Amino acid sequence: MSYAVQTGDFDGPFDLLLHLILRDEVDLYEISLAHIVDGFLAHLDAQVGVVDLELTTEFLVIAATLVDLKARRLLPGPVDVALDEELALFEQRDLLLARLIEAKTFRDAGDTIERLVQAASRSLPRTAGLEDRFIALAPDLLAGINAADIHAAWLRVSAPTPPPPRVALDHVAPIRVSVEEAVEDLVARLPGAGALTFRSLTDAFGDRIEVIVRFLAILELYKQGLVELDQTTTFGDLTVSWVVDPAMAAGTGAVFAGVDAYDG
């Protein structure tokens, strides 16, 4: 199934989110966003050339909104944000909320359809049709039909269907980044580098998704107490500095173990 986020049997981002929020009763804080983003990237990777731009964009919007919302909750507050930005975020969140409600509505309607089908399947209709003595009376359905008509019908039904029109994506380079790789890269670069700005860590990236993934990786490290984050002014640069921890000097294995644990 195209688009399946590789997290169990979920059929897309809404399905997954609904499940995570409603069924497990965990809040967004617990959702493994890294997992969703990685699954998405894996999907993009596998679908080079047949990516549905509309859906891809949609998923990106959802992922970005989640990242945004999640960042708000992970970062130490109170974060001083401009009113416009705050309102825009609320708007995105409300949109996401509306879509989740819509998805839930149709899912529940689908459950009712299933119940109707199950109930109706307990009765079978009479399909015996005409008794033999009446069949002779029935109009000959093959009247006026000859072998050429049968041949033409077969050609009609079996002709190759023209491929659906699609947007050429040859110019779109596939994105190959994962949160895990970003963590690995940061663990290699940050120790001993002093305070680096988030901008300097991402200015080599042309793709927004790479910046998002990098940001997720930094949040990951922050959560594990491996980096400190600082933002001195509104809209100012976010600085990232490595917290020297001798226990970690042995290697980076524990960091990756941490990424897995974070998947919750």
Place this chain on the structure above:
Amino acid sequence: MASEALRATEAILMVADEPVEPQLLGQLLELSPARVDELCEELAASYVAVDRGFVLVRVAGGWRFQSHPDLAPYVERFVLDGQPTRLSAAALETLSIVAYKQPVSRAQMAAIRGVNVDAVVRKLCQRGYLEEVGRDPGPGQAVLYGTSRLFLERLGLDSLADLTPLGDFVPGPEVVEALERGLGADGSS
């Protein structure tokens, strides 16, 4: 309150397309064939008693519901005015699939045409243009259909070999896939 066996007999006979033998009914109801005959006679008498428009009769070794003979004029009107007089384009396409690719299951026809074909196949079978020719050996044991002698006669053909040859015509990949895959009963009925 009618007995469970009487009611079950009515239910089975109502959904049966062919006369049902008392042996089979007896097996399903855990009764002797003789007892089944008694039940059916009881049912038949009860329909006559209240003057129903249908009868339960024993034909061809089994029991079946039929319209009451004295209502034949109404049924004839239904046959003449209530039935399609021409094969729809959809039905013709389904018929052509069977003609060229028999034996073929309903699931395969549905996969090729992209729509459910159950009603069309039922109609074509009832009219005697198609017939069951076997069962798919795979799981599900789907019924396989072929064209009948009547089909050839009506088309003025001696045998299937007289159908217009396909030459080097290559069907679309989805058709080839539908035919190659051992599509079982999934999706039909």
Place this chain on the structure above:
Amino acid sequence: MASEALRATEAILMVADEPVEPQLLGQLLELSPARVDELCEELAASYVAVDRGFVLVRVAGGWRFQSHPDLAPYVERFVLDGQPTRLSAAALETLSIVAYKQPVSRAQMAAIRGVNVDAVVRKLCQRGYLEEVGRDPGPGQAVLYGTSRLFLERLGLDSLADLTPLGDFVPGPEVVEALERGLGADGSS
């Protein structure tokens, strides 16, 4: 003595292989469709009164005989074709979108579900729940889908108007609250 119209209705429905519309019955019996509905309701009640193993129901816009749901265990043993496979959650959700939003394109379904629906729609068409009902007049002329008559038959509904209004499925305040909390919308962050 049952009336001729009642008996003729029973006779015709016994030989029909799909629901018969009251308009057609009315035409054959020279009665108004409304009168036909009354007759059929009368018949249906008479079967219930004596606890028959079959019922007369109005489904997909017409009247048909079917087995009584109580007797499903017996009928299932009789019918050789296995029960049609159940619909997946994805198929049910897509089906509900089409049922309530028809006519609707695949892109519109995908937008609501957040996933590509091509494979699911193809399957639902093959199984006869959905059918193409037209084309979008706009650019691209996307195929528009709707539910089929078979959909109503499979759900045991007379018409789409019998579906529970979509509004009844909109989640209640406690679910919306849970979703809001999930998205950190309760202002606690």
